[in-house]
Amino acid sequence: MRANRLRELKRSGTPIVNAWLSIGSAYAAESIAHQGFDSATVDCQHGMIGFDTAITMLQAISTTGAIPLVRPSRNDPAEMMRYLDAGAYGVICPMISTREDAETLASACRYPPQGTRSFGPARGLLYGGADYLAHANEEILVLAMIETAEGLSNADAIIQTPGIDGIYVGPNDLALALGHAPVSESKVPEMVEAIESVRAKVRSAGKLVGIFCSNGDGAAQRVAEGFDLVTPGNDATLLRQTMALAASTARS
Amino acid sequence: MRANRLRELKRSGTPIVNAWLSIGSAYAAESIAHQGFDSATVDCQHGMIGFDTAITMLQAISTTGAIPLVRPSRNDPAEMMRYLDAGAYGVICPMISTREDAETLASACRYPPQGTRSFGPARGLLYGGADYLAHANEEILVLAMIETAEGLSNADAIIQTPGIDGIYVGPNDLALALGHAPVSESKVPEMVEAIESVRAKVRSAGKLVGIFCSNGDGAAQRVAEGFDLVTPGNDATLLRQTMALAASTARS
Amino acid sequence: MRANRLRELKRSGTPIVNAWLSIGSAYAAESIAHQGFDSATVDCQHGMIGFDTAITMLQAISTTGAIPLVRPSRNDPAEMMRYLDAGAYGVICPMISTREDAETLASACRYPPQGTRSFGPARGLLYGGADYLAHANEEILVLAMIETAEGLSNADAIIQTPGIDGIYVGPNDLALALGHAPVSESKVPEMVEAIESVRAKVRSAGKLVGIFCSNGDGAAQRVAEGFDLVTPGNDATLLRQTMALAASTARS
Amino acid sequence: MRANRLRELKRSGTPIVNAWLSIGSAYAAESIAHQGFDSATVDCQHGMIGFDTAITMLQAISTTGAIPLVRPSRNDPAEMMRYLDAGAYGVICPMISTREDAETLASACRYPPQGTRSFGPARGLLYGGADYLAHANEEILVLAMIETAEGLSNADAIIQTPGIDGIYVGPNDLALALGHAPVSESKVPEMVEAIESVRAKVRSAGKLVGIFCSNGDGAAQRVAEGFDLVTPGNDATLLRQTMALAASTARS
């Protein structure tokens, strides 16, 4: 089975730079995956992407060395299994608020006896290889998003759940949940402390810690703070910004 | 019938800033059309866009004030009529090299007696209005691309063809045709002269002259040179550049 | 943020006429939205519409002044958030049978602190505007369907749930649930009374009350009875009827 | 090979009622094909339908007894062969203006030695049967549209071209071409005479004559006049009309 390079990068302490895909287009996905990212996440929660389109995006990412990940719309085992069968090499699952949530997530992504994933790897066989079944439980990366007040207070239990490979902080939802503006690199002390606290706990547990950032600068800052995986903005936002700049520059 | 605002901008001497869409995604198209462009061109020649997708992109552009245009894959009347029926308010037709080419183009975009467009305006009725037939011949904008050596030498005849509302220079193909590198704002004297010569001729003829540019700066320069319509780069290129920058900044 | 015109119509006591879209086609959706409706509902419960198609239909509706709504397949927060992110300005949620159901629904459609909607408004920003986050909680319309026996008996509790803006009666499912034929304008006394009882309660609570009707005549009758929002039939049924009539007339 | 029932209807003198499909939706196509039509034509000229969608519409029609036809965007052999390979049992080809046009059309739809159709019947085998090749030349129906001034003056030559099974009058384009308003059942004497003249000539030649009509009443009138095949309006127009009526009735 193809190794999950993200695990190697984590082991070697190399920062992982992850692309965020919310535009439902395999051509956009492929274009982006070629730009030097270690992984690319198809956002099936807030992205404009249905399952039929997500499959083609996973294929497009697979033309490059970037590892394909998916954010499912919810912590639903059946939905997550579909993305794994479609060749995702990991999930970033939103709204994990309790130990029980984390156990459901971990179980859904592992075949028995470690979990309850149903057998039928489909495209996973093509991307991963013929020995997919033998190794999938070790290669597939399972990241839980901590982004609610409840999740924050249950951080220890979530982080320590067996089968959870790491945590991905959702700073926007977390900010809203704590009563602040949804700013990825918030300077509000409560946010700064909350995020640093999660980061430190995940690192202590020897697991991977990632975070969504507004852009490249925010991501560089998060790497400096000790995050393993950073997402320098999402594709639609960056596309809008660069096009708006092109238009206004043209008029200047 | 909805007025074609590009005609008003031309009349008032206001530069027209046009978005170039090569990503086959209605969401990307809508995102871009909201960024301050006067028009947005669905590129069905070099874009990754089939007819089924082009329709949804034209709809997406129609949620904004940007005027929807299409670049067909060729000077083929039946193909161009399809885009007009789908609600394009103009075409930018590639590879117009002779007066005869220009006449074919002009005829395809006008209903009899001015031309030979077949009746069946479909989505055109929704975007344009119930009186589409009565006004379409005046509102639809027909731009011919001059981008071959033959087109360059026939520029006068092409420009003066009745029904041709203007010229859109394709600097990359023109450069290749003349034996130069495909650089939009080429400094090669032959290119500089050729483009300025076309621009001046179109202006003398009182018609609209547009050009593809590499980016916002290139577009601003072309506006300063006296072009009526400029395209500050294409969406896929700008997306790749901004994503590559985000990735490398994150690692810095 | 763009105002939700349905709220204004409710305030002014103007009947709201809503189109029902079950054909998975952005062109059909756009064609219909131009025919004088105040809103158009993409039916993702019984309609032949997956998420990829629903997005293009919401875009198509957005080319007109009709307010885009969605009926989700179930009272599932993650699913409903996807439609809101895709630009729906309201949901009509099926099978709300208890106060708890209503609270789940209301919470899913509001950002904290009023609810638990996750942040990532995507196309909502394009349709609603850049200040979407600040106003979405007031503009998004949340309608609960009462269409089960349990829902009928819990009508008061459902209607009074904070965050529920109104009730949409599903007369067909309600009829089946009560042991009657699924006829939208049923004359069965139990149905007549049940529907009038719900209508009156919603009106007393100062909320919006809507209902599905078989056709224009049924809708006119429901307006006369005091409903705020009426749906004069669904697109596929009306299309079948008009085509069948065209065929039989041709043979006559 | 499945018999082309349209040929039997012609032989028996039974009027053929044909549905016109311009909405790119397999569900709409299937819904309509069930309403009592003898055939259903996928309009790839003015319809909002790309090839990927056309295939699914041909499949949808094939769930019923209606014979699937296609109107290609132009008299292009390669394009027409694609529709035949996709299971169309006939074509209605627009803009046939000369004997040479008619010969090109006839040739494209027949395998050698009668024509030049390329071999690869794909879905045709599924719809037609395993012996498709042996009978396709006799079963596939080839109708030429007469709808230009030139076509009108060359009517005899077109009608008599071997391999042309009949003529389909395009009254809207013909009216425009002759300087009149595009009204399907025009009362303008020149139109009335032109259409009757074509009809009579085709009948004399023992071939099938069809025509597009505005609606069921127009179609009934054309049947009474002696047309073999009538199209009682197009789907998008009828859908818009019935939805507009439903909306206005609801408000009455």
Next chain:
Amino acid sequence: MRANRLRELKRSGTPIVNAWLSIGSAYAAESIAHQGFDSATVDCQHGMIGFDTAITMLQAISTTGAIPLVRPSRNDPAEMMRYLDAGAYGVICPMISTREDAETLASACRYPPQGTRSFGPARGLLYGGADYLAHANEEILVLAMIETAEGLSNADAIIQTPGIDGIYVGPNDLALALGHAPVSESKVPEMVEAIESVRAKVRSAGKLVGIFCSNGDGAAQRVAEGFDLVTPGNDATLLRQTMALAASTARS
């Protein structure tokens, strides 16, 4: 309403051969449905098939006599109702482990008073007929998959649940659950006994018992063992095998 031929085959003791569709293509589905199968199952659990594509596959199957079935991604009433509305004549529901699971499944597929299916049969009306509502509860086939250790131990309760028409054994997941390799025709005694035990119980209960098999030989063996319905492999696996053989033979 169109009769569900699978019920007749069961009554007459004729083995049912079922095709398994995991390739998201209506053309592949139609091609396969023509090859002599009694039914064809669109696999929306492990197949690469979103809802938009599933609809077109159900249409494609409906061009043949094969009965269209769907495997949903989970035992979710709202999801299953969507497939039934889209014209599936039965479901094969994965991961039924308890009597409660079986009751949820049975209820979701029947209209009141037998169940809780919501009314809106959409494409079901086209495939089934205008009297769909009157007969759907008897015609729709509901099969529960037993494929977990818990399901195995609750087999009696599941089998006897009213509204469950039969059991479909998932040998791969069952093997994994019991600690064995996922081999469809496993020779491991525990597997052999478990499967035979389920088969015998379902037969005693007078219900239909089906099973997934690796290929035609495995299916023939299962028929010989007394299974009512067999699936001789899945489309993607068989396609890969036949293509790999073609490639290697070409090189030999």
Next chain:
Amino acid sequence: MRANRLRELKRSGTPIVNAWLSIGSAYAAESIAHQGFDSATVDCQHGMIGFDTAITMLQAISTTGAIPLVRPSRNDPAEMMRYLDAGAYGVICPMISTREDAETLASACRYPPQGTRSFGPARGLLYGGADYLAHANEEILVLAMIETAEGLSNADAIIQTPGIDGIYVGPNDLALALGHAPVSESKVPEMVEAIESVRAKVRSAGKLVGIFCSNGDGAAQRVAEGFDLVTPGNDATLLRQTMALAASTARS
């Protein structure tokens, strides 16, 4: 730029085994491209594949080492350029009957000064690399199909046309054109001689010669005869055969 491995295989005298894709599915394409083929051809002439789908299939093939080729629907420069821009590394163009046809084909696939290909490589840049423009003229493979009587008699002129890299024999159309049954490995002497004559001429000219075959055995035979590139059957035919065999074996 990525090297076109087919050229290396030709140089080294290694037979090239090519997959033929007529099912419009990126998942099927990817599944097949993994089965040991050197190249995979997306058949846009007889395949059930529109441009939107072709793009995703080319992406799917690009996840493997198989070289992506396209058969366009006709010898149309604008259409062929679209496939090259979408990342095809070669074309197999149908119905090349004259030297002029061959020149048109060769010119369409090469940038100036060798040809007239328009600049805008889009996905070609992603698959080929950033230096695409500098090398495309040498890497892109241009194969002309000889499959008409005229093409057969003009074989020398076609083969020797500069820019034509080789010939692909279409034995089915050629057989029909010569009055024989369309059998790929026909034993009819005229067919045997015609095909051998073309093969020998192409080999003498030092160019690549390929041919379509019914299956693996046919392909092995053609390799033995001295063909450089063989296609062992098409995907839909092989899928139908293997599924029919599975069904009949199940019943045996």
